[in-house]
Amino acid sequence: MSKLVIANFKMNGSKEFIANWVKDFHEENESNKTIILALPSPYLSNFKDSYLNLAGQNVSNQSSGAFTSQLSAQMLKDCGAEYCLIGHSEARQYLMETNENIKQKFDQLAQESIQQVLCIGEPLVIKEASKTTDYLLEQLELLSSDQENIIVAYEPIWAIGTGLTPEIEDIQLAVDCIRGRFNKSIKVLYGGSVNSSNAANISAKTDIDGLLVGGASLNPKEFAKIAQLC
Numbered sequence: 001m002s003k004l005v006i007a008n009f010k011m012n013g014s015k016e017f018i019a020n021w022v023k024d025f026h027e028e029n030e031s032n033k034t035i036i037l038a039l040p041s042p043y044l045s046n047f048k049d050s051y052l053n054l055a056g057q058n059v060s061n062q063s064s065g066a067f068t069s070q071l072s073a074q075m076l077k078d079c080g081a082e083y084c085l086i087g088h089s090e091a092r093q094y095l096m097e098t099n100e101n102i103k104q105k106f107d108q109l110a111q112e113s114i115q116q117v118l119c120i121g122e123p124l125v126i127k128e129a130s131k132t133t134d135y136l137l138e139q140l141e142l143l144s145s146d147q148e149n150i151i152v153a154y155e156p157i158w159a160i161g162t163g164l165t166p167e168i169e170d171i172q173l174a175v176d177c178i179r180g181r182f183n184k185s186i187k188v189l190y191g192g193s194v195n196s197s198n199a200a201n202i203s204a205k206t207d208i209d210g211l212l213v214g215g216a217s218l219n220p221k222e223f224a225k226i227a228q229l230c
């Protein structure tokens, strides 16, 4: 099964930027990985192509109605998204998302057969108190241990956009903790300051199923290198 490599553009880009990105990425890319672009939602339907898979960056916990500013799972599906991030730490922080909201989002996506990519990860204070695995298990409480077909992205909050990454052993510890929580085999990705200098080491020395890349994904050549090294 090919590894997954997700580019999370966050709130960056424009139609022109993404069109150039796709062109440059295709010129550079030599990997056979499953590439997923988590684009800002207005651009999703412009960039569906046969090689690149699309992801939403978030979804409403409601299916339709008077929820001005929100996007339903059905709308994401309509725009070509086959995947969607939920529980990203930036959404938890800036949109005050709770585990309860995130579970509702998970269920909305399931109804539209959109693959959820559930992001979890600890803040620095939890890492420093050596309580990472307890924290991760608490974030996973929203899912039954019999849940199948899940992708969990382990993204330590202190590693996102900081240039810092955990020790390899700590990534593997978190991955084992996440996998051990479920009865069925699930996919686990790592995210947090991944770039072309650390992607190969993280991929080779842990048993992750792929990478979630934020800042470094905005450079298509760098992202193609990461996909190759993953």
Ligand code: PEP
Binding pocket: 008, 155, 159, 160, 161, 162, 191, 192, 193, 194, 212, 213, 214, 215, 216
């Ligand atoms: C992210 O936002 O999911 C992320 C991993 O960001 P960065 O790669 O910039 O740390």
